[in-house]
Amino acid sequence: MESSVKLGKHVEDPRGKGCLDRIGSLPDELLGHMLSFLPTRSAVRTSILSTRWRYIFTLTSCLSFDDALCFRGIGSRRHIDHDRKRSFEEFVYNVLELHQTSPIKIFSLVCKSNYDISDLNAWVSNAVQKRVQEIYYYVNLVTDVPDALVMCETLVTLKILSDGYYGFIEIPLLVWRLPNLKFLYLAHVKFADCESMQRLFSGCKLLEKLNLECCRGFESDTDTDTDTDTGDHVIISARLLKVLTIEDCTFEDGLFEIDAPNLAYLTYTGNTGVKIVPSWKYSRSLVKAELMFHYYAKLSDYSSLEYNREVFKAAAYNTTELRLLSDTVELLLTLADQEQMPDFHSLSRLHLGYIPYDSWKYVTDLLDKSPQLEMVTFVEGLHHCYSCRAPPPCEPLFPFSCHAQVIEVRDFCGHMGALLHLGHLLKNAKLLKKLIIHKCRFKKFEDELQISKDDLLMLPRASKDCYIELN
Template identity: 30%
Template sequence: MAHLGAQSNSKCPEHFWDKDRLSNLLDSLLCHILSFLSTDEAVVTSILSSRWKTLWTLVPKIDFQDTFIRGRSVAPLRILYSVLAQHTAPILSNFTLSWRSPCDSSHFDNWVDTAILRNVQTLDLHFECGQLFELPHTVFHCKTLVGLELYGEIELDLPPSFQLPSLKILRLCEICYTSDNSFSSLCSACPNLEDLTVIYEFIVGNVSIVSFKISLPFLKRLRIDFISLETEPPDYKLEIYAPILERFRFFGYLSNMAFLEKLAHLIEAHFVVCGLGHVFEMCYSDKVFKIVRALNSSKFLELFPGDVECIGFGYIYPSMFQNLVRLNFKVTQSNWHVLQSLLVVAPNLEVLVLDKHYYRKNQLCCMEPPDGSGCLSSRLATFNFNGYEELGHEVEFIKYILKEAIVLNTITIKVSALHSKESVLKKLSMFPRHSTACLLTVEIDDSLE
């Protein structure tokens, strides 16, 4: 083999290993390679040789962050204008601008309009400069726009009429709205939207949106984060019409939310509800479980219904989670009964992951482990419990899983460093198991207090 290798190498020309084969590639291929770099990094390649000197100007993408060039002798403002002047690609597949330096709003308008004139397909604007920039109306008439992401100090003031028929992806992250119906009007002007992200912060002094209407027949992915820094939980109404929705994520404070159509195509759902603090609503559990029941077609579900006592008044029945294969559940002292209710109505569950979430010292809901077979999925193969503390109800629940799970392969228990891994393993190993092939392990998780 060594002899053959030597022969193979001897046939190669002496200059073979020194030859710059990369530079011999076509311009289109080299530009594709450079498109994976930020514009600042792509410009640096111009020093490699005369062959590379202007290649970056042909890349159909501009990705510029002023933080990358701070500390240089030339101001970021001048560098950006120089980049835009030298860049010659007639079409921009992507224009990404992240800006944190103070500047006049006229510059913001010029940069966005330049991208629009280049028939930009994806426009990503991230501004945190301590001042507010109004999004130019030219954006709302850009027929080539496929993706739009707005983050930070950008104000959305919509023109009287407009359409974005090509827009597929829309992400609105902590921006400002000039009126209560700005968000709903924007959604209605994007009839072919498939991916929507809304991160909205309820802040005193800003225009407070109280009505969110999402009516998008082709929407497949929806993420909603509702954040509030106010002492009182926000009061809003959210209506969602998305009949072919496949992935849904909600995080934050829940008020009045409703799906106007059954989510028959739902594959993945993440529903994480923040607590109400000192505010107590008897009807709050109805709001929570109304959404939980609407997610019953999902195959993968992450659920945290909240950690307030009123959750104890909610119910999941009569919904069946027939498609549910994996459940990630954040368990608290007040929602163990919710977990048990889900296990009863999820006959095809294969993976169960519990994350302990005991942040509040509220009273433990009345909870007794199920006492009969047939309640737990006969397909459960994996069970993980993160944050196990050997509390009585936790021990009883693990006993139940070990006793009823027919095909359980692995059970992993994670404890804090305050516990003895060996002691916990010894105690749990004494419990009877239905599945003789089940591998039980106990691990120390340093992230647990």
């Protein structure tokens, strides 16, 4: 018996009622929109369904090409053999040639193998000519950014990434003009010099979100006799920038100044080798900041520490939520005493990472200068030491004022050092309404507590309304 179903035709229902292939009867434009949510390889495969579907894939608004996924059996391979590389190149050219009538909103190009720069330029140029709005460009080996990306008036989102194991994408010394770009994401990108970086950001007047991850630039030339004291100075002037993320970037011999008066969200991760001048220091728009500096560079460059402390103070000026992760607490707070600690007038939520015992004085200073604080979260416990059984040092714990109504402690193991700080928090949090304790993820709660749960619930507390929740 014939069991095949033809698109767009009435198909007899086994229950005796007639029905219609509803997908096949939809308009071509709607079918093309549906195929836009599929990888281009899967969308092209629908052309074999029937003559009705033969060219529907050419109406898609999203094109995504990934050489590791287009052909079976090569997804885990770094390098594709010559024949398959040639097949991928022909596949991309054929799809782009057939896709002539419809505009492209999103263009994604992921190349795990090495391709000729002329081919990469041709593919990206085709998307630019179709007034593309979003480009995701990922290459595996060292190469230059296609010239077609330099001037694209319709581009709103641009992501340029490279595999860090194989090299960096080179940013050429060109005049970039991206008048409508709002989101720029660069990962493993190398700037030849400060001028190339300056030209890139000078052409992005409407930038609202910037993400720099593992980028490099401004490498010093030891063979020249130039005056290295002056260094290079890059100014990113983004008056509309709201979200800024800088992760593990290295810009040697230069100052990286960011003029972003409307910055609202800041994430900064890296070592002390990056010197950033925060021009948003007196901005009242910053509402959330996350800082994570690496402890290994603590004693390597004191001047860099001073710059990072300025970033810390700038982030603290008006932010309502602050995250200090990794070794940031020790790295930054030990640079400040009671007089130097900035006031956190607007801080309502605080997240603290690793806290050495001798840094608790500076943590209490921070709590004392946060009058609007509502919630404190210790994301890595209250006290870290090499052995949970090790007794804490015999040092006095000074009184302070904690205005938080909720304190959350994660990875609480119950050793004596953690219990000491927990009791100290309860004695100084007069407005505390709820204390949430999460047991250590790796050990049994009962084995690590050196007092019983009942005794833990009976710890003295300044707030009579405080409720302790054990998880």
